[in-house]
Amino acid sequence: AQKITQTQPGMFVQEKEAVTLDCTYDTSDQSYGLFWYKQPSSGEMIFLIYQGSYDEQNATEGRYSLNFQKARKSANLVISASQLGDSAMYFCAMREGRSSGSARQLTFGSGTQLTVLP
């Protein structure tokens, strides 16, 4: 089964509007972390935001916020006031908190290509 599912291969949003990128995850661990990364056309991976499974409040970083619904196992990224520079591929990722012996590596979703329209 997919550990991270991003069901939107592509999304369009008008400049200055808000947009939500969906992410659902699957884990039996109680302790885990969820991440969002941005990949512009230049190719680098840019960290955006982190949510720990025990964090009570939804994470926010500037125009980015994470809508964390633990019972539904979803961790949607909300970008407010979209800008042309937000056009990029966005990846959701999870790091599970297994016992020692695991590298606790990131598992990635397949990504959502966001296009911001002027």
Next chain:
Amino acid sequence: DADVTQTPRNRITKTGKRIMLECSQTKGHDRMYWYRQDPGLGLRLIYYSFDVKDINKGEISDGYSVSRQAQAKFSLSLESAIPNQTALYFCATSDSGRRAEAFFGQGTRLTVV
């Protein structure tokens, strides 16, 4: 200078050739990773290393090998390159803390012809 540096940035090689991708970091992190990215598949883990003496296979290690020459250096080798290894390769590092955010290199675009 970037915290995580990959060389080369782009490479075209022929089928059957051996090729090495190199990664060095100045983050001081113990953990290093190699991922490959293919369109529509996200990033998949090839190998990871806890420290110099600890190397582990990831999800898609067949056809690849790695070497952790020092805490700061982690190289990926394709012993006999094949066309379906054409991809974008990323090196990443993280610490061992609770969050353990991954820091990525700029990526190496490899084409096997």
